[in-house]
Amino acid sequence: MSVEPEVPIVQVEEVRENPVLYKIISSDNHVFTISEHAVKLSKTLWDLITNLGLTAENALDNPIPVENVNGKNMETIVQFCERHKYDEEEPEYTNYIREFVLPEWDRQLLSIDNEELFQLILATNYLDIQKLMDYCCRVIGDMAKDKTPEELRIIYGIPTDAEDDALERSASDSPGPSG
Amino acid sequence: MNIVPEKKTIPILKLPAVPLSNILRNFNQLEIVDFSLASKKCQFIIKSIKFDKFHIGLGLQPKRDPILFYWDYYLYFEFSIDDLKKRSKYMNGGGNWTQLSNDENEMRFKYVTVWADYVCDLFRRDITFLYLNSNESLQEISAITEWMNTRQTCLEYCEFSGDDTNSDIIDLFFEKTKFSIQNLCYDLRHTHEIRQFNCGILDLNGLFASSSTVNYPVNWITEEDIITSNCVRIVIGVCYFNENNLNRVLKGWIDGNNPRMTIFTLAVKRLDFEMLLDGIEFEEKDESLKRTFESEYMAGKIMYEFEGGFDIRQKNGKLATIQQKKPYKNGEEQIFWFVMVVWPNNA
Numbered sequence: 214m215s216v217e218p219e220v221p222i223v224q225v226e227e228v229r230e231n232p233v234l235y236k237i238i239s240s241d242n243h244v245f246t247i248s249e250h251a252v253k254l255s256k257t258l259w260d261l262i263t264n265l266g267l268t269a270e271n272a273l274d275n276p277i278p279v280e281n282v283n284g285k286n287m288e289t290i291v292q293f294c295e296r297h298k299y300d301e302e303e304p305e306y307t308n309y310i311r312e313f314v315l316p317e318w319d320r321q322l323l324s325i326d327n328e329e330l331f332q333l334i335l336a337t338n339y340l341d342i343q344k345l346m347d348y349c350c351r352v353i354g355d356m357a358k359d360k361t362p363e364e365l366r367i368i369y370g371i372p373t374d375a376e377d378d379a380l381e382r383s384a385s386d387s388p389g390p391s392g
Numbered sequence: 393m394n395i396v397p398e399k400k401t402i403p404i405l406k407l408p409a410v411p412l413s414n415i416l417r418n419f420n421q422l423e424i425v426d427f428s429l430a431s432k433k434c435q436f437i438i439k440s441i442k443f444d445k446f447h448i449g450l451g452l453q454p455k456r457d458p459i460l461f462y463w464d465y466y467l468y469f470e471f472s473i474d475d476l477k478k479r480s481k482y483m484n485g486g487g488n489w490t491q492l493s494n495d496e497n498e499m500r501f502k503y504v505t506v507w508a509d510y511v512c513d514l515f516r517r518d519i520t521f522l523y524l525n526s527n528e529s530l531q532e533i534s535a536i537t538e539w540m541n542t543r544q545t546c547l548e549y550c551e552f553s554g555d556d557t558n559s560d561i562i563d564l565f566f567e568k569t570k571f572s573i574q575n576l577c578y579d580l581r582h583t584h585e586i587r588q589f590n591c592g593i594l595d596l597n598g599l600f601a602s603s604s605t606v607n608y609p610v611n612w613i614t615e616e617d618i619i620t621s622n623c624v625r626i627v628i629g630v631c632y633f634n635e636n637n638l639n640r641v642l643k644g645w646i647d648g649n650n651p652r653m654t655i656f657t658l659a660v661k662r663l664d665f666e667m668l669l670d671g672i673e674f675e676e677k678d679e680s681l682k683r684t685f686e687s688e689y690m691a692g693k694i695m696y697e698f699e700g701g702f703d704i705r706q707k708n709g710k711l712a713t714i715q716q717k718k719p720y721k722n723g724e725e726q727i728f729w730f731v732m733v734v735w736p737n738n739a
Binding site for chain 2: 327328330331334335337338346347349350351353354355356357358360361362363365366367368369370371372373374377
């Protein structure tokens with residue numbers, strides 16, 4: 214697999230003890246390098262690396278195309294994974310009480326507009342990065358603080374019952390695939 | 393009314409199920425209820441999420457909030473009556489609540505039960521804890537009991553508590569109740585002698601009864617109640633039980649009564665063990681023999697340490713130890729904990 218980068222490669226600082234780096238190509242052909250410890254935070258990418266049999270010797274010669282994630286989101290994701298690659302494994306969150314505190318660095322990283330945050334969550338979901346998913350969801354969850362149901366409807370783009378009904382009616386009125 | 397600019401909208405309902413569910417798990421219970429009130433679709437989404445481990449309580453005592461949430465039996469979130477009132481326009485079909493009743497207590501009951509039904513339905517679980525006022529009106533207790541009868545068949549924990557006690561309402565409650573109760577607690581603080589009430593046959597995992605005023609000990613649980621009961625744990629605060637009462641209870645246990653009993657403890661005057669064990673075969677253990685009894689119960693662990701004690705055996709071989717422990721209260725008259733535990737595996 215050989216894809217020529219069209220934009221400068223985003224370089225990532227790597228510790229000496231672990232020089233293994235992988236290349237990732239975003240949907241818009243941006244190329245990123247990411248360390249082994251960092252890429253392991255993404256279950257999807259690590260499964261791919263394992264299944265492709267990439268090793269320290271051939272990793273940089275075989276960039277991994279990720280067609281569902283654009284360069285902007287991938288940059289955020291790479292930054293996040295590099296930042297958290299040596300984090301100790303956290304105990305699994307119990308189903309309801311989520312006591313983790315969103316670190317300031319991450320809050321800054323996720324201080325992006327809602328459209329970007331929405332796309333980042335989709336990318337994070339695709340790449341299966343649990344910690345980033347938890348952090349993004351915390352940021353979105355925090356938007357509900359002290360809000361009325363009407364305010365939540367606006368913040369989260371929730372249609373009213375009447376709008377849902379109208380949507381359902383128009384869907385059932387429209388001709389089907391064979392109509 | 394444009395409360396939030398358009399650019400702030402983040403359409404979470406368009407997200408896949410995993411991130412949507414993750415976002416909703418960051419909400420506290422009140423935020424979840426508010427989200428569910430945003431649309432029928434939101435309500436449906438909440439109902440489809442599996443929330444486990446937490447329990448719902450209903451507080452109908454004056455000093456408790458009405459809707460309570462417990463995590464592993466620890467209270468961690470509650471809805472106040474004001475929280476419910478602020479959201480009253482979303483309930484009762486948006487109708488006028490004041491038409492329901494002019495009586496403040498009745499109104500409160502209406503609010504609480506309508507919301508309890510909504511919350512239980514939303515989280516797809518029954519009420520686990522029910523806190524009742526021991527001085528509730530007959531009309532209210534009747535309404536509560538009927539409402540509970542129609543909504544569930546089992547209740548894990550029921551508590552009567554209050555600064556005063558109306559025996560009639562407790563009689564009425566047990567007369568009308570059709571749902572089973574697993575744990576029953578009386579925490580009464582009356583300042584006068586109360587009439588003994590009838591709580592029926594006690595078939596419970598735990599029975600707890602206390603009166604915070606030593607001057608008016610527990611008089612509403614009799615030796616007959618204990619003998620005919622089928623409780624796993626019985627803990628009674630200061631009460632009138634004497635050697636004769638306890639002798640009957642012990643003889644009943646030896647003959648096979650209280651088959652599930654593991655703990656029976658109550659606070660009484662110093663007992664004469666010669667009278668207490670009259671007609672009972674026993675083995676007195678030396679004080680140098682130290683034994684610990686542990687039993688996990690709800691959120692915690694009940695533990696008793698014995699130094700010696702008297703061992704008695706049920707006819708089917710079960711072994712129990714009885715002992716009177718250190719003083720409960722120092723005063724003119726000392727009160728001691730009488731403890732009986734039934735050892736697991738007859739050992």
